[in-house]
Amino acid sequence: MIYALRKRHRKMWLLLGILLPIGFIAAVLAVPEMVVENDFDIKQPVLYSDIISSFEEEDYEVHLRKDANLPGRQVEFVVKEAFKVPTVLVFFSHQETETIQNTGVLGKIGGPGSHRFNLGNIANQNPQIYLLLYDKFKEQVFKKITIENE
Amino acid sequence: MALNYSAVLWNRQKKIYDKVMLGLIGLYLVLFVVLNLVFFSEITAETLIIRATGSCAIIMLHVILMIGPLCRMNSQYLPLLYNRRHLGVTMFILALIHGGFSTIQFHALGDVNPLVSLFLSNTEYFSLTNFPFQVLGFFALLILFLMAATSHDFWLKNLSPKVWKSLHMMVYVAYGLLIMHVMLGVLQLEKSPVYVMLLGLGMVSIIGLHLKAAFDEKKKEFRPESLADNGFIKVCDISDIAENRAKVVLIEGENIAIFKYDGKISAINNVCKHQNGPLGEGKIIDGCITCPWHGYQYLPENGQSPPPFKEKVTTYDVKVHNSTVYVNPNPHPEGTQVEPAKIV
Numbered sequence: 001m002i003y004a005l006r007k008r009h010r011k012m013w014l015l016l017g018i019l020l021p022i023g024f025i026a027a028v029l030a031v032p033e034m035v036v037e038n039d040f041d042i043k044q045p046v047l048y049s050d051i052i053s054s055f056e057e058e059d060y061e062v063h064l065r066k067d068a069n070l071p072g073r074q075v076e077f078v079v080k081e082a083f084k085v086p087t088v089l090v091f092f093s094h095q096e097t098e099t100i101q102n103t104g105v106l107g108k109i110g111g112p113g114s115h116r117f118n119l120g121n122i123a124n125q126n127p128q129i130y131l132l133l134y135d136k137f138k139e140q141v142f143k144k145i146t147i148e149n150e
Numbered sequence: 151m152a153l154n155y156s157a158v159l160w161n162r163q164k165k166i167y168d169k170v171m172l173g174l175i176g177l178y179l180v181l182f183v184v185l186n187l188v189f190f191s192e193i194t195a196e197t198l199i200i201r202a203t204g205s206c207a208i209i210m211l212h213v214i215l216m217i218g219p220l221c222r223m224n225s226q227y228l229p230l231l232y233n234r235r236h237l238g239v240t241m242f243i244l245a246l247i248h249g250g251f252s253t254i255q256f257h258a259l260g261d262v263n264p265l266v267s268l269f270l271s272n273t274e275y276f277s278l279t280n281f282p283f284q285v286l287g288f289f290a291l292l293i294l295f296l297m298a299a300t301s302h303d304f305w306l307k308n309l310s311p312k313v314w315k316s317l318h319m320m321v322y323v324a325y326g327l328l329i330m331h332v333m334l335g336v337l338q339l340e341k342s343p344v345y346v347m348l349l350g351l352g353m354v355s356i357i358g359l360h361l362k363a364a365f366d367e368k369k370k371e372f373r374p375e376s377l378a379d380n381g382f383i384k385v386c387d388i389s390d391i392a393e394n395r396a397k398v399v400l401i402e403g404e405n406i407a408i409f410k411y412d413g414k415i416s417a418i419n420n421v422c423k424h425q426n427g428p429l430g431e432g433k434i435i436d437g438c439i440t441c442p443w444h445g446y447q448y449l450p451e452n453g454q455s456p457p458p459f460k461e462k463v464t465t466y467d468v469k470v471h472n473s474t475v476y477v478n479p480n481p482h483p484e485g486t487q488v489e490p491a492k493i494v
Contacts, residue, residue, distance in 0.1 A: 027333035030278035
């Protein structure tokens with residue numbers, strides 16, 4: 001190496017010798033005490049026994065459920081193929097709507113499997129349930145689902 | 151060293167080097183896959199590929215970065231340096247597979263452009279625990295790509311050794327990015343301290359070796375206090391220079407290698423025209439000063455590569471008086487014939 005490059009080399013490693021250990025130690029200190037698992041499965045409500053009505057798409061199914069021993073209604077999403085949208089939120093409304101304004105958020109849908117949300121007693125009286133699938137990343141509704149509550 | 155263009159100058163040493171390298175990489179990957187399948191039977195093929203290539207690449211990067219300072223401290227390691235470029239390009243290919251599969255696995259299955267997703271799916275840039283560490287890997291891969299793409303002598307010649315070497319020193323930045331990529335990525339979820347300790351050990355070794363080599367060299371620098379009247383400077387005793395070897399001195403910014411051979415003393419510039427290798431750390435083979443890095447050769451009395459090669463370095467006047475070696479630091483133009491000083 002020529003002298004100038006050697007000098008630059010020395011300075012660079014002096015700098016790295018200070019910065020890298022600082023970054024390394026900071027990263028070690030930042031390791032969380034407890035890694036929080038995806039809490040979706042933990043909070044998954046008990047599956048209601050009876051299907052009232054269903055809605056089917058190629059990659060997923062939606063069932064509105066009831067159970068004689070449990071209050072209210074339950075919406076179950078059975079995801080067969082993961083959504084192309086990275087983060088899908090489900091919104092619920094009693095009235096037909098195009099946007100998530102004046103709706104209630106039920107939760108997030110993850111990968112393939114059963115994803116369940118309890119609607120409570122208030123949904124019992126409505127003849128139809130309106131669900132909106134919302135792309136959190138693009139901040140837009142990408143699917144409207146109407147499901148019969150009969 | 152070759153007169154005609156050839157994509158890769160294969161020789162026996164390079165072939166052995168590459169075979170050993172590929173054998174070791176293959177062994178590591180097979181062991182990694184087998185052990186993972188035994189202990190984590192539910193692991194998917196994609197995850198296996200991502201982890202195997204990523205871990206192999208980071209280990210290789212540590213090996214690559216150790217070679218330079220080890221060679222400067224002990225010439226026995228020089229054979230490792232000879233074909234380091236192939237090691238570097240192979241490491242880049244493994245890193246590229248790791249990066250490619252990670253991007254597909256984590257960012258390409260949605261409806262967002264994978265690159266947009268890479269930068270924006272996690273925007274917690276001010277958090278250490280949740281830092282979007284993949285971005286660090288992306289920039290490191292970009293640097294490694296530039297290095298791999300310009301690794302051939304074609305680029306060395308066209309960019310000039312100084313620019314080329316500066317570009318390739320970016321590997322240190324890439325190393326820093328990759329340490330943080332691992333620390334803020336997979337190791338944030340790892341409960342066992344073993345991996346953190348291993349990475350820490352590797353990092354301390356790399357920094358320690360580079361700093362030790364750098365300061366050892368600084369100590370060795372010969373800086374005369376003043377010039378002698380006739381322009382010659384006292385350098386050392388003849389006995390301080392081993393036969394067919396050199397003493398390197400730095401005088402007024404001139405990096406001079408003073409060689410002893412066949413009862414004569416000659417001085418040439420210490421910097422090889424190929425990759426700025428240290429000629430003074432090489433030795434005289436078949437009458438030619440041979441660069442320890444890649445074997446480029448120069449004649450000691452005129453600094454010219456033997457025909458048909460055309461590389462030339464500057465030469466210096468030397469004299470020997472009462473077994474003391476003197477050198478004039480004013481360089482002659484590259485390739486100028488200078489009468490060697492006779493050792494009486």
